[in-house]
Amino acid sequence: MKPPCCIYILLLNFQLSYVLVAYTPIPRNSHCATLIGNKLYILGGDTNNTSFVFTPTKDSFFYLDVSATFNMTNIPWADLSNIVGTPIQSRAAVSAGGPNKDIIFLVGGAFENSSYGIPLVYTFDTVKNVWNTPIIKGTQPTRRNSGWSLENRMDILDTIELTWSIGSQLQASTPRDVYSATLLSNGIIAYIGGYGVNGPTNLKEIYLYDTKNNAWETMITVGTIPDARAHRSSVLVLHHQQ
Ligand SMILES: *[C@@H]1O[C@H](CO)[C@@H](O)[C@H](O)[C@H]1NC(C)=O
Ligand SMILES: *[C@@H]1O[C@H](CO)[C@@H](O)[C@H](O)[C@H]1NC(C)=O
Ligand SMILES: *[C@@H]1O[C@H](CO)[C@@H](O)[C@H](O)[C@H]1NC(C)=O
Ligand SMILES: *[C@@H]1O[C@H](CO)[C@@H](O)[C@H](O)[C@H]1NC(C)=O
Numbered sequence: 001m002k003p004p005c006c007i008y009i010l011l012l013n014f015q016l017s018y019v020l021v022a023y024t025p026i027p028r029n030s031h032c033a034t035l036i037g038n039k040l041y042i043l044g045g046d047t048n049n050t051s052f053v054f055t056p057t058k059d060s061f062f063y064l065d066v067s068a069t070f071n072m073t074n075i076p077w078a079d080l081s082n083i084v085g086t087p088i089q090s091r092a093a094v095s096a097g098g099p100n101k102d103i104i105f106l107v108g109g110a111f112e113n114s115s116y117g118i119p120l121v122y123t124f125d126t127v128k129n130v131w132n133t134p135i136i137k138g139t140q141p142t143r144r145n146s147g148w149s150l151e152n153r154m155d156i157l158d159t160i161e162l163t164w165s166i167g168s169q170l171q172a173s174t175p176r177d178v179y180s181a182t183l184l185s186n187g188i189i190a191y192i193g194g195y196g197v198n199g200p201t202n203l204k205e206i207y208l209y210d211t212k213n214n215a216w217e218t219m220i221t222v223g224t225i226p227d228a229r230a231h232r233s234s235v236l237v238l239h240h241q242q
Contacts, residue, residue: 178231
């Protein structure tokens, strides 16, 4: 006698819907994100949209696996907030670093109540799932947290040697915050927009920093130039170099 095939189908359906159960992050602003392998890691953020008093999110660390397609009404976020040592912060800078580019480096940022005595740099090993606060050699920069303190000093963190150094200041961008910084595939970082001493900066001038030659250059854009603005993001689409 043949086995009833409908039972198999029911089980399969059950498994599929079980896998899709996901956690939903709290709405936030001023968080940071970095892509390592197929995982987009989101860190920190502020839940208070009416004040500059930092109201931290309770879920301050989670990721999205972007290797497979998913249904936008049920995004498969995975929560990592319970990992011991997860910093509760907003407005930090994060980047992937280390010899295998699999370590998250979290620099600066605002912490609840006060950042006094809090390490400037946290690292998260995405292979071992462990937070650390490494000792970094060289001249430690001041903490930046986008709290209306405008900077234009280029501080460079070598994520393999764990050393701070200071980049060229010659023809550097004017002081600003809440700009976007995009690393192009030729090793140049494009600094676009942001908030300067006179308000939002124009998008006619784009500041380019060449990480290979430690040199700045100003690019004057042409065409339909968007309005001056801050608090925005930018992303490089590698296929077209745009
Ligand atoms: C600000 O947050 C409150 C809840 O905390 C929400 O009701 C409101 O829609 C938010 N406003 C904006 C502009 O996001
Ligand atoms: C946001 O900050 C304001 C001013 O400090 C405070 O009155 C308000 O309760 C805060 N909102 C939340 C959702 O924490
Ligand atoms: C996505 O999920 C919603 C809600 O569960 C469902 O109604 C919709 O059909 C799904 N879309 C796809 C393409 O699977
Ligand atoms: C910040 O201060 C509040 C109120 O005193 C307290 O409940 C909270 O635990 C403090 N947060 C940290 C990280 O110390």
